[in-house]
Amino acid sequence: MHQSVGPAWLVWLETSAVAVAMRQWLWLYPIVEIVHIVGFVVLVGAAVMFDLRLLGLSRHLPVRGMAWHLLPWARTSLLLVIPSGLLMFIAHATEMAANPAFRVKLACIAAAGLNASLFHRGVFQSVSRWDQEAAAPAAAKIAAIVSLTLWISVITCGRLLAYL
């Protein structure tokens, strides 16, 4: 790899035993990548399926029922996504921190989280009125479009990390 150049804490992370193991153990890196992918497939998959329902597909399915099924899985998936993501970050901390796609990715994740929390505290409170066989309010549809856009951006940035 190229010389570690950057803020001291990033260099420290990158030269730690965990980072060296990530780079040098033959199968650790691919295994961690697989865990990350399995995790975000569940996370983003759950978000996309819920968003499509908000946008009016499969209106016979109750929105509350979908939320009840999907949200716990989305939350649980973070147990796979976050630790594996941190490990990959640590392995190339200085490069990652300097990579514009990485910063955009983090910003999009933060925005997606904020969007979800605003949705649940806001328009979702009135879900009993549009639970089934009814159009969701405009605010819910906007939240769904924002969510779809952000999660696709997150995946795009994640993949571009390797190419920038």
Place this chain on the structure above:
Amino acid sequence: MSKHMISMLGILGLLMSLWIGKATGHHGWSGYDSGQTLSLTGTIQESGYEHPHGYVKLAVPDKVWFVVLAPPSRMENRGLPRTMLKAGTPASVVGYPSRSDPQEMRAERITIDGQTVELR
């Protein structure tokens, strides 16, 4: 933060990520100019058997190239173990120069001690 702002941020993120694609680029094969094949023979000065790609610093008469190889798991599978990349070992590589870094090239194949290993 309003929903509008969040939406703008997402769109901005998407556009930025597309636009930045032109900026640097030193990983995927597209970051290397395959129209210009380099054949280099020299001595390994230093090597790394690391993810995402292994490398050797190859000293040729006029300069030292940073030669990007393949993921270590692939090199191991194709018969290029860590021990073959020891400093001081003579090696030949065929590959393409980086579009952004004049010291860097990516090897399509490497030949050490009469044995050629495909890296792509």
